Structures are given as structure tokens and as C-alpha cells.
Amino acid sequence: MDLSIPQELTDFAAEVRAFIRAELPDDLREKVIGRRFDILSADEKRFWQRKMVAKGWGAPAWPVAYGGTDWDVLKRHTFNEVVADEGAPMPVPFGQGMLAPILIEFGSEEQRQHFLPRILNLEYFFCQGFSEPGSGSDLASLKTKAMRDGDDWVVSGQKMWTSYAHQANMMFCLVRTDPEAERPQQGISMLLIPMDDPGITVRPVITLDGEHHTNEVFLDDVRIPGANLVGEVNKGWTYAKALLGYERTEVARIGLSKRLIKMVKEAAAKRTVNGVPLTETPAFRRKLASLEIELKAVEMLNLRMLSNVRRNLPGNEANMLKIKGSELQQDLTELMMEAQGTDALRFDRDAALDQNIDLFGDVDYRGDVTANYLATRVVTIFSGSNEIQHNILAKELLDL
Amino acid sequence: MDFTLTESQSLLRDAATRLVADHGDAPDIWQRMAALGLLGIGIDEAHGGTGGGFHDHAVVLEALGGGLVRSVYIPTVVVGAHLISTAGTDAQQAVLLPKIVAGEMTVAVANAESASFEPCERIGTQADRIAGGYRLSGVKPVVMGADTADVIIVSARTGGGPGGREGLSLFLVATDTAGMVRHGYPIVDGNGAADIAMDGVALGAETLLGTEGEAASLIDLATDRTAAALCCDAVGAMAALNALTLEHLKTRVQFGRPIGKFQILQHRMVDMTIAEEMARSMAVYGADEADGDERVARGKAVSAAKSKIGDCARTVGQGSIQLHGGIGMTDDYAAGDYFKRLTAFEMLAGNSEDHLERYAFLGTA
Numbered sequence: 234m235d236l237s238i239p240q241e242l243t244d245f246a247a248e249v250r251a252f253i254r255a256e257l258p259d260d261l262r263e264k265v266i267g268r269r270f271d272i273l274s275a276d277e278k279r280f281w282q283r284k285m286v287a288k289g290w291g292a293p294a295w296p297v298a299y300g301g302t303d304w305d306v307l308k309r310h311t312f313n314e315v316v317a318d319e320g321a322p323m324p325v326p327f328g329q330g331m332l333a334p335i336l337i338e339f340g341s342e343e344q345r346q347h348f349l350p351r352i353l354n355l356e357y358f359f360c361q362g363f364s365e366p367g368s369g370s371d372l373a374s375l376k377t378k379a380m381r382d383g384d385d386w387v388v389s390g391q392k393m394w395t396s397y398a399h400q401a402n403m404m405f406c407l408v409r410t411d412p413e414a415e416r417p418q419q420g421i422s423m424l425l426i427p428m429d430d431p432g433i434t435v436r437p438v439i440t441l442d443g444e445h446h447t448n449e450v451f452l453d454d455v456r457i458p459g460a461n462l463v464g465e466v467n468k469g470w471t472y473a474k475a476l477l478g479y480e481r482t483e484v485a486r487i488g489l490s491k492r493l494i495k496m497v498k499e500a501a502a503k504r505t506v507n508g509v510p511l512t513e514t515p516a517f518r519r520k521l522a523s524l525e526i527e528l529k530a531v532e533m534l535n536l537r538m539l540s541n542v543r544r545n546l547p548g549n550e551a552n553m554l555k556i557k558g559s560e561l562q563q564d565l566t567e568l569m570m571e572a573q574g575t576d577a578l579r580f581d582r583d584a585a586l587d588q589n590i591d592l593f594g595d596v597d598y599r600g601d602v603t604a605n606y607l608a609t610r611v612v613t614i615f616s617g618s619n620e621i622q623h624n625i626l627a628k629e630l631l632d633l
Numbered sequence: 634m635d636f637t638l639t640e641s642q643s644l645l646r647d648a649a650t651r652l653v654a655d656h657g658d659a660p661d662i663w664q665r666m667a668a669l670g671l672l673g674i675g676i677d678e679a680h681g682g683t684g685g686g687f688h689d690h691a692v693v694l695e696a697l698g699g700g701l702v703r704s705v706y707i708p709t710v711v712v713g714a715h716l717i718s719t720a721g722t723d724a725q726q727a728v729l730l731p732k733i734v735a736g737e738m739t740v741a742v743a744n745a746e747s748a749s750f751e752p753c754e755r756i757g758t759q760a761d762r763i764a765g766g767y768r769l770s771g772v773k774p775v776v777m778g779a780d781t782a783d784v785i786i787v788s789a790r791t792g793g794g795p796g797g798r799e800g801l802s803l804f805l806v807a808t809d810t811a812g813m814v815r816h817g818y819p820i821v822d823g824n825g826a827a828d829i830a831m832d833g834v835a836l837g838a839e840t841l842l843g844t845e846g847e848a849a850s851l852i853d854l855a856t857d858r859t860a861a862a863l864c865c866d867a868v869g870a871m872a873a874l875n876a877l878t879l880e881h882l883k884t885r886v887q888f889g890r891p892i893g894k895f896q897i898l899q900h901r902m903v904d905m906t907i908a909e910e911m912a913r914s915m916a917v918y919g920a921d922e923a924d925g926d927e928r929v930a931r932g933k934a935v936s937a938a939k940s941k942i943g944d945c946a947r948t949v950g951q952g953s954i955q956l957h958g959g960i961g962m963t964d965d966y967a968a969g970d971y972f973k974r975l976t977a978f979e980m981l982a983g984n985s986e987d988h989l990e991r992y993a994f995l996g997t998a
Contacts (some may be wrong), residue, residue, distance in 0.1 A: 234639060234688040252873065490805055519989055522992050525996070530941050533917065544637060550846070566948050624899070627896075630906065633879075633894070
């Protein structure tokens with residue numbers, strides 16, 4: 234039992250922080266902080282990803298042979314925390330965090346040689362073609378079908394909630410290749426699909442925050458070469474499940490919540506109620522203290538998991554961390570909204586980006602906090618809704 | 634950074650768990666704990682102890698909570714012996730610590746003076762200087778273990794006034810001292826406590842523990858160690874209670890199947906399990922900080938833990954009774970005993986709201 238953080242890790246965190254502060258342009262930082270990752274253009278995401286690649290930090294979780302690092306889970310956790318805390322863009326998750334580990338574990342050597350370097354520098358910007366209009370939590374019921382035609386596959390169907398399909402140039406896609414399979418999970422394959430195919434139509438889905446993060450994607454006789462099949466045919470479900478195990482130590486987004494709580498404090502410090510600073514009113518102070526404690530509890534659970542992973546001990550903390558980490562993000566964006574009082578009514582997202590537009594003096598509010606509150610409702614829904622996480626824990630951990 | 638138990642902690646856990654399983658409700662459990670060396674944890678080897686830090690206490694406490702053992706381990710070993718080791722004179726240590734290690738003496742710690750959780754500044758018990766010593770007058774309600782203790786460490790004012798940190802002192806008061814009145818009773822979980830009243834209790838100068846007038850930091854230390862220790866005990870109780878409830882879900886059949894097949898019960902059980910894990914995470918954090926010397930950092934960590942774990946205890950305790958149904962309401966079934974243990978935990982040494990407030994206060998101070 235030794236909870237101390239090694240000096241080497243503290244030094245490393247300082248190094249990452251210094252690098253980001255020196256290299257990250259203010260406008261990019263402000264966009265990330267204001268609207269989280271989502272408002273950055275594909276070019277801005279590439280710009281930052283390539284800076285990180287040049288530094289050797291482009292894909293910390295990958296093996297060194299493919300451009301990754303030899304950092305252990307604790308060092309990667311520290312890195313991610315600083316990146317989030319500093320408002321630097323997180324890597325686009327789909328290619329780097331999801332597809333790449335699948336290719337490394339299940340792909341062909343040719344696929345690894347071709348795709349990994351291009352995923353690393355974001356030449357290939359992948360989106361994830363999993364959900365469909367009729368297949369959300371019950372993903373295995375998906376209907377998009379792929380038919381053999383010579384060496385090619387011909388794909389038709391519709392994908393839904395395809396985040397950043399409008400920025401992506403590739404999609405890794407689950408398709409039904411055997412409608413007759415005994416269990417629906419056994420008839421699914423994974424294909425890598427270029428988004429510039431004329432058979433693909435991307436339509437925006439505007440979310441509650443008024444932003445364009447996500448899309449529906451229509452596939453109409455899209456022809457894909459056989460070489461773009463990942464692993465074996467009808468094994469796609471296995472790969473999709475393996476994906477759940479990648480980077481599972483990072484699901485709680487501790488760094489993001491640390492940044493959010495700092496923002497809440499900053500906002501609250503600027504407001505007074507009846508002449509009393511908001512931070513000194515009992516109700517607000519208790520809410521803030523309560524969430525700070527919750528953050529500490531989630532962080533300690535996360536650190537316990539890292540300690541277990543380092544010792545190769547099994548555990549189900551990832552499902553718990555998904556639930557508690559996402560609830561915490563929601564609570565913090567809610568408190569952020571409260572901290573701004575009626576200023577939070579200003580649904581004026583550009584105010585966060587242009588500090589000079591306020592006619593009444595310095596802008597001392599953020600125009601994006603309500604948008605963020607709305608947008609953050611998604612975190613308990615995506616990546617396996619929190620109810621699905623409960624089901625998984627009931628089955629796998631409690632054997633119910 | 635490593636959260637796994639050391640080899641000696643693992644051995645300690647195994648020994649404590651076995652003792653609790655075999656003799657947890659035996660009348661001589663205290664002597665058995667002494668025989669195993671558990672009462673010497675944290676006490677210097679020169680006085681017969683085995684040394685060790687708060688994480689060693691944590692291992693024992695979790696076993697005690699898991700087995701619903703009624704004991705005065707927290708006031709005597711975790712807090713009392715620690716105060717004596719920290720502030721006692723050579724003579725006090727030489728006399729008292731070996732007796733504690735041997736299980737021949739138990740200690741209670743009396744600081745709080747009202748039904749509210751208040752900082753040491755509020756202490757008003759008076760200790761007036763008299764020839765050769767002090768005269769104590771004051772009342773201390775609900776002192777854990779004071780019903781059976783041989784010695785009570787009593788805080789009182791030798792100077793300063795209510796509201797100040799200066800002028801507070803600690804005294805080692807033998808419970809057979811003339812004028813010391815005790816009213817003992819069980820608290821909700823079956824552990825013992827007492828209200829104590831002192832009306833001009835005459836004490837010799839040698840009963841002073843630590844430096845006169847400078848006990849505030851020791852009192853804070855006692856508060857933090859008590860709360861941190863209770864958290865570890867509560868985690869043990871939560872784990873055992875969750876296991877009991879889970880077993881019930883798997884064996885109780887209604888509508889033709891085990892009730893654990895119903896999703897709404899599954900999700901509640903999952904929430905109770907997560908509460909246990911969050912509590913365990915915070916208990917480790919609190920235990921790690923409880924040995925610290927920095928008052929604000931230690932106080933914030935312990936209050937964060939006590940506040941959070943109190944909420945978790947409520948989730949687990951109330952949930953377990955609900956999921957057990959009618960049998961959960963019967964007094965001779967273990968679920969109720971755990972629920973009472975956790976209910977007592979919530980109220981002891983400041984409840985969740987108290988510690989949330991203390992955390993916020995320390996955070997903005």
C-alpha cells in the first residue's frame with residue numbers, strides 16, 4: 234500500500250504541461266475548453282495530432298513499433314489528465330483508440346503497415362459505423378448488409394449517430410455478412426470503407442446544443458475491395474467486443490472533470506448573490522464540495538484500477554468508472570450553468586470565442602455553458618449506456 | 634503507486650479475518666485480539682507493540698466491521714494509544730502502552746461536548762489549576778467505549794476562552810477517579826458508550842497529556858483518526874452486507890425464479906456494489922492521509938472520506954433491507970445488524986453533512 238506519486242511521474246506531468254503551453258495556440262485551446270473537442274475542424278485536429286506525433290506522443294497506448302510509447306497505464310493516465318486539464322485536443326478516438334488496436338490484434342500485416350501510420354498522423358480520419366436507426370443498445374441486431382461480389386463487398390444500409398462522419402474520410406463499419414447465422418452476433422463482419430465513395434451520403438444530425446457533431450450515413454451499393462475486411466469474415470462481433478477492453482482505464486475522463494471543476498470555481502468567484510460571493514453561499518458551497526469529493530472518489534477508484542491493471546489483476550472497475558465518471562461530468566456541467574446564473578441563458582456560443590463582443594464591458598461569462606450542459610447529456614448514453622453498464626455488471630461481476 | 638496490501642498486511646488481514654470468523658462474538662474477543670498482537674499495531678516495539686501505520690489498522694478494522702465485532706479498538710488502539718505515543722511522557726508511555734498492548738487497559742477519548750459535530754474551538758470543559766494539579770468540570774456526551782474504559786482522555790480548557798484554539802489541554806483520567814460520573818448505555822449497533830460528567834474532579838499534574846494549552850492539534854488528530862478508522866470498519870460491513878444481499882437475490886424465489894433475475898433488483902444491487910467500491914476507494918484515501926501531520930490536508934481528506942462513505946453506507950444499508958424484503962425487518966437476521974452498524978457509523982464522529990461542511994470550510998480557509 235503506497236499511494237505516493239513517484240517524482241518521475243510528477244516531472245513528466247510538468248514536461249507535458251510545459252510542452253502544451255508552449256505549442257498549443259490560444260484559439261485552439263479556447264475552442265476545446267468552450268465546446269470540448271467538438272468544434273475543431275478536421276484540419277485543426279490534424280495540426281495538433283501531427284505536433285504530438287512529432288514529439289513522440291501521437292499514440293501513447295500503441296506499441297513502440299507502430300509509433301507508440303512504452304509508457305505503462307499510470308503514465309498514460311497522467312498524460313491524458315494533463316492533456317485534458319490544459320485544454321489540448323484529445324486524439325480523435327475512433328481510428329487511434331478503437332480501430333488501431335483491433336488491427337494490431339486481429340488485422341493482417343498489410344493492413345497494419347498501410348493503415349496504422351496513416352491513422353497516426355490523421356491522414357486517415359476514421360469514423361465509427363456501428364449504430365443504426367433500429368440498433369442502438371441492441372447493436373447485434375444491425376441490418377446494414379454486405380454481399381460478396383467476386384473479391385469485393387457491396388454494402389447497403391444506414392448508419393446512425395456517426396460522429397464526425399462529416400469530417401472523416403474513412404469509416405470502420407459493422408455489416409451483416411451472414412443473415413442466416415444461428416445467432417445474430419455470428420453473422421457480422423467489420424469493413425473499412427472510404428467515405429468518398431459515390432454510394433455514401435452523409436446527413437447532419439444537429440444535437441441539442443445546436444452543433445453538428447454527428448450524422449446519419451446512408452450506404453447505397455458501396456463497393457469495397459476484399460482487402461478492406463478486418464480479420465476474418467463473420468468475426469466482426471468479436472472485434473467489436475475486444476474494442477471495449479481497449480483503454481478501459483481512461484473511461485472516467487478524470488482530467489476533463491478536473492478542468493470542469495476549475496471552471497466552475499472561476500465562474501462562481503465572479504458572481505455575487507445579495508452581495509455575497511457565490512462561493513460563500515452555503516447551498517452552492519456544499520454542492521461544489523460534494524462534487525469535488527465525488528471527483529476524488531472516482532479518481533481513487535480509477536487509481537485503484539490502474540494499480541490492479543499493473544499487477545494483471547482482473548476487475549470490473551471500467552464499467553463502474555463509465556457510470557460514475559459520466560454522471561460526474563453531467564453534474565459538473567449542470568453546476569457550471571448554475572454558477573453563471575441568468576448569464577447562462579445567453580445561448581451565445583461565440584461569446585466564448587470572442588472576448589470583445591460584450592457591450593457592457595469585459596465578458597465575465599461564458600456563452601457556451603448551457604450548450605455544454607445540453608451536449609453532456611450524451612455521456613451517459615454513448616459507449617454503452619449507463620443502463621447497459623448496469624446490465625453488464627449484474628451479469629459479469631455479480632453473476633445474476 | 635500501489636494499492637495492493639504488503640505481505641505483512643495480507644497476513645494481518647488473514648489472521649484478523651480468521652479470528653473474527655471463529656470468535657467474533659466471543660466474550661473474550663479482546664483478549665484474543667491481544668494474543669494475536671492486534672492491540673499492539675501502531676505502538677512502538679519498546680512498549681511491546683508491533684509498529685505499523687494506519688493501513689495496518691485499516692486491515693484489522695475492515696475485518697472487525699465485516700464480522701460485526703463489538704470492540705473498543707478504535708478509541709483504545711487507533712486513537713488513544715496513538716495520542717499517548719505522540720504526546721505522552723516517557724513515564725506515561727511506559728506505564729500505559731504495555732497495558733493496552735496486553736489487553737489489560739482500554740481507553741476512551743472524550744472531546745465533543747454537544748450533539749453537534751463541532752471543532753475543538755467549541756470545547757468548554759474547564760481545567761483549573763490547583764496545587765499539584767488540576768480540577769476538571771464539564772460534561773461530555775456519547776463517548777465511545779467510555780462505559781467500560783479504564784482511562785478516558787479528556788480535553789479541557791486550561792486557558793483561552795470558548796472559540797479559541799489556544800488553551801486546550803488533554804488529561805488522562807482514570808475512570809475510578811473521585812467525582813467522575815459515568816452513565817453507560819449501548820448505541821444502536823450494540824457497541825457501548827457513556828455520558829460523562831465531571832464536577833470538580835481533582836487530578837494530579839502527572840495526568841496532563843502533552844503540553845498544557847497546546848492540545849488543539851492533538852484533538853484534531855483524534856477526530857481525524859476516529860473518522861478515518863470508522864470508514865474502514867464501515868467498508869468491511871458494507872462488503873459483508875452486500876455479499877449477504879447478493880446471496881439472497883440468488884436464492885429467494887418469487888414468480889418462479891430467483892428475484893435476482895429481475896432487472897430492477899439487479900440495477901439496485903449494482904448501485905450498492907458501486908457504492909461499496911467508491912467507499913473502499915475513499916477509505917484507502919482517508920487511511921493514507923490519517924497518518925499525516927498537515928492539519929488542513931489531513932482534515933480535508935478524512936472529511937471527504939467520511940462524507941462520501943456515509944452516503945455510500947446509506948445506499949448499501951437501506952438498499953439491503955429493501956432487497957431482503959420482510960426478512961430484512963427481523964431483528965435476529967444479520968442484515969439488520971449490519972444496517973445498524975452502518976447507521977451508527979453515519980452518526981459517529983460527525984455525519985456526512987457535518988463533514989461536507991468541514992471539507993468546504995477547510996477548502997476555502
